[in-house]
Amino acid sequence: MTILRIALPIPKRQLFDYSYQGQTPELGCRVQVPFGSRTLVGVVWEIAEQSQWPENKLKAVIKLLDTQAVFNSTQLKLCQWLASYYKHPIGDVVQTALPVALRKGVANQQKLQQYWCLTEQATKLELSELKRAPKQQALIETLRHATMEKSQVNQDFGSATSKALLNKGLIELVEQSYEDGEPWSAQIKISEKPQANVQQALAISSIEAKLGEFGCFLLEGVTGSGKTEVYLQAIESVLLRGQQVLILVPEIGLTPQTVYRFKHRFGIQVGVLHSALTDNERLEVWQQSALGQLGLIIGTRSAIFTPMLKPGLLIVDEEHDSSYKQQDGLRYHARDLAVMRAHTENIPLVLGTATPALETLNNALSGKYQHLQLPVRAGDAAMARQQVFDIRQQPLEFGLAKGMLERVALHLKQGSQVMLFINRRGYAPALVCHSCGHVEQCHSCNKPFTLHKSLYKLQCHHCAAAKPIPKRCENCHSGELTSQGVGTEQLEQGLADYFPAYKSVRIDSDTTRGKNKLDDMLNKINNNEFQLLIGTQILSKGHHFPNVTLVIILDVDGALFSADYRAAEHLAQLITQLAGRAGRAEKPGEMWLQTHDPAHPLLQDLINNGYGHFARYALLERQQANLPPYSFQALFKAQALSARDAHEFLQQVADFFSGAEGVMCLGPIPALMEKRQGQYRMQLLLQSNQRGLLQQALNQHVGSVEALPLATKVRWSLDVDPQDFS
DNA sequence: AGCACGCCGACT
DNA sequence: GTCGGCGTGCTC
Numbered sequence: 001m002t003i004l005r006i007a008l009p010i011p012k013r014q015l016f017d018y019s020y021q022g023q024t025p026e027l028g029c030r031v032q033v034p035f036g037s038r039t040l041v042g043v044v045w046e047i048a049e050q051s052q053w054p055e056n057k058l059k060a061v062i063k064l065l066d067t068q069a070v071f072n073s074t075q076l077k078l079c080q081w082l083a084s085y086y087k088h089p090i091g092d093v094v095q096t097a098l099p100v101a102l103r104k105g106v107a108n109q110q111k112l113q114q115y116w117c118l119t120e121q122a123t124k125l126e127l128s129e130l131k132r133a134p135k136q137q138a139l140i141e142t143l144r145h146a147t148m149e150k151s152q153v154n155q156d157f158g159s160a161t162s163k164a165l166l167n168k169g170l171i172e173l174v175e176q177s178y179e180d181g182e183p184w185s186a187q188i189k190i191s192e193k194p195q196a197n198v199q200q201a202l203a204i205s206s207i208e209a210k211l212g213e214f215g216c217f218l219l220e221g222v223t224g225s226g227k228t229e230v231y232l233q234a235i236e237s238v239l240l241r242g243q244q245v246l247i248l249v250p251e252i253g254l255t256p257q258t259v260y261r262f263k264h265r266f267g268i269q270v271g272v273l274h275s276a277l278t279d280n281e282r283l284e285v286w287q288q289s290a291l292g293q294l295g296l297i298i299g300t301r302s303a304i305f306t307p308m309l310k311p312g313l314l315i316v317d318e319e320h321d322s323s324y325k326q327q328d329g330l331r332y333h334a335r336d337l338a339v340m341r342a343h344t345e346n347i348p349l350v351l352g353t354a355t356p357a358l359e360t361l362n363n364a365l366s367g368k369y370q371h372l373q374l375p376v377r378a379g380d381a382a383m384a385r386q387q388v389f390d391i392r393q394q395p396l397e398f399g400l401a402k403g404m405l406e407r408v409a410l411h412l413k414q415g416s417q418v419m420l421f422i423n424r425r426g427y428a429p430a431l432v433c434h435s436c437g438h439v440e441q442c443h444s445c446n447k448p449f450t451l452h453k454s455l456y457k458l459q460c461h462h463c464a465a466a467k468p469i470p471k472r473c474e475n476c477h478s479g480e481l482t483s484q485g486v487g488t489e490q491l492e493q494g495l496a497d498y499f500p501a502y503k504s505v506r507i508d509s510d511t512t513r514g515k516n517k518l519d520d521m522l523n524k525i526n527n528n529e530f531q532l533l534i535g536t537q538i539l540s541k542g543h544h545f546p547n548v549t550l551v552i553i554l555d556v557d558g559a560l561f562s563a564d565y566r567a568a569e570h571l572a573q574l575i576t577q578l579a580g581r582a583g584r585a586e587k588p589g590e591m592w593l594q595t596h597d598p599a600h601p602l603l604q605d606l607i608n609n610g611y612g613h614f615a616r617y618a619l620l621e622r623q624q625a626n627l628p629p630y631s632f633q634a635l636f637k638a639q640a641l642s643a644r645d646a647h648e649f650l651q652q653v654a655d656f657f658s659g660a661e662g663v664m665c666l667g668p669i670p671a672l673m674e675k676r677q678g679q680y681r682m683q684l685l686l687q688s689n690q691r692g693l694l695q696q697a698l699n700q701h702v703g704s705v706e707a708l709p710l711a712t713k714v715r716w717s718l719d720v721d722p723q724d725f726s
Numbered sequence: 727a728g729c730a731c732g733c734c735g736a737c738t
Numbered sequence: 739g740t741c742g743g744c745g746t747g748c749t750c
Binding site: 037 | 730
Binding site for chain 3: 058
């Protein structure tokens with residue numbers, strides 16, 4: 001009898017055995033199996049002759065769903081690695097790696113390609129007959145040159161346009177198998193490319209020299225130094241070899257312009273994977289890539305799982321970006337997985353950024369990665385000059401010092417745009433009673449409510465809680481409630497009142513919610529419709545603001561004195577990214593950092609010597625403090641309605657690890673956010689100087705942790721290489 | 727995870 | 739008497 005050992009979407013670190021009659025399937029095929037009272041879709045992970053499970057309790061596979069495995073050998077290996085490195089249940093890993101449609105058990109068969117072409121009637125048509133329908137006219141015009149895929153038409157013209165033309169009998173839908181279409185390798189047309197400068201050429205040839213084998217590159221290029229051109233020329237070589245390229249970009253960086261740039265350069269279809277796709281659209285890209293029908297695939301974090309028939313190159317753009325680390329479930333880092341993937345596929349990997357993560361820089365400095373540098377800014381770019389502004393004993397108006405307001409006025413008068421950066425949404429981060437000092441707090445999170453004046457609400461930024469703004473203090477009933485601190489909303493309002501002649505806009509997650517809203521706003525900004533730009537993190541990600549000549553960061557102190565040892569690194573990345581995206585050669589920008597500690601060594605190092613120097617200094621500090629990347633961490637988190645349960649559970653976990661060789665055990669201690677959404681949160685940090693020892697200890701004990709009686713009572717997770725300690 | 731089983735309180 | 743609350747435990 002054949003026993004199939006199945007990975008099921010169940011949070012247990014084990015496989016489930018089923019009997020199977022018939023020809024033995026490949027590993028990586030999906031099956032439908034009975035599980036308790038339900039039926040589940042799982043993946044054949046191992047094949048055995050016999051089972052540990054008593055034969056009378058063994059159930060049979062209901063149905064084999066694939067004749068060909070949905071995972072190729074590379075993906076099987078990567079899943080295996082993920083499960084073993086992150087100590088995560090294999091079934092859950094498989095679940096994460098598979099597109100939703102395939103998880104549900106739909107057939108993994110490619111649909112027919114559908115594209116629109118003109119009917120005979122349309123060839124005789126005078127375009128002027130459609131002059132009242134410009135969109136239809138444009139589509140006809142486009143189709144006169146070439147047929148176009150249905151999905152592409154929907155994206156570019158909208159489905160209403162094609163429907164109208166279909167009804168008029170001017171266009172028709174033609175179907176064919178993707179395999180019958182012209183392959184992308186035959187479609188490549190390289191449009192004109194710029195001449196690479198010396199450093200770019202060196203970087204390109206270094207990458208090209210590694211094609212066909214494993215190699216990891218850190219491409220460190222200041223903003224505007226032409227990283228993308230290096231990508232493009234390396235991609236070109238790979239495509240011309242008939243191989244595929246997978247590019248990862250940060251969540252916010254996947255804009256139509258990014259995609260257009262690649263599509264336009266090579267004249268081929270680009271597979272795009274982002275969060276807004278439907279399950280079927282995602283599956284389609286996955287299938288096309290797996291069958292080698294796409295030359296280029298661009299996507300966010302989870303795109304790293306997309307299979308390729310003929311892989312040639314991996315690129316992780318803005319590799320320092322924190323969105324590459326998944327923060328729930330399987331807490332993998334897409335950049336680290338990319339390294340593993342490049343290794344198993346035997347292809348090169350390029351990690352590109354202006355501000356490398358300290359882990360990555362360390363690997364480059366130690367020679368593990370090849371370090372490619374682009375120090376010169378090409379074309380019309382110039383880095384904004386960075387300076388600190390001492391705000392000790394300075395009165396602040398809506399968070400801004402007087403001297404800063406004067407700078408703002410000056411730049412506005414010169415017809416430039418001004419950008420103000422503050423990492424707090426809302427009007428004010430707290431509402432305080434002036435007579436008794438009581439602060440309005442969210443009862444589920446024990447954190448101050450954020451005041452949102454425009455919404456007439458107090459909102460908790462850690463859970464969904466919100467309530468009307470109270471008139472009186474809930475403690476002493478005094479009517480003197482005052483706001484404490486400054487958020488984007490207050491800053492915008494203050495500036496709007498102070499500079500009534502100029503238009504202001506606020507760019508944060510409150511105002512950019514909704515499809516294309518951010519994109520619209522950015523376009524309007526670059527059309528000079530606004531002069532005062534107030535925003536959060538979002539501003540630093542991937543967008544250029546050539547008309548901005550003044551950037552002010554209001555609150556750098558928070559990050560300099562944070563309990564999170566990565567906060568300074570993130571602040572430096574933010575400052576450097578912002579400085580690189582404002583201004584241009586004939587209109588260089590200036591940047592001011594408001595601080596109470598103008599002499600802070602990290603801050604001084606950053607503004608005087610640049611990110612590269614700062615990062616090396618910060619690495620030295622990490623080394624002295626024995627922090628990552630010089631040590632290795634794993635973080636157990638637990639949350640429960642009672643703080644005692646969470647603590648008790650982690651104490652038992654700590655007891656397992658207390659004797660582990662070379663592993664230090666810190667905790668259990670309350671998490672930085674002690675309470676969230678009504679749950680008490682604790683954590684236990686494990687640290688070792690050797691990755692191997694930490695892994696060994698985890699291997700030895702996760703099983704026992706999982707088996708603890710309390711493990712079913714509290715919500716717990718294990719985060720290997722944690723990024724976020726909140 | 728999700729579902730059944732089970733043991734207690736408030737309803738027609 | 740039963741409907742349903744969610745604690746516990748199991749699933750090949």
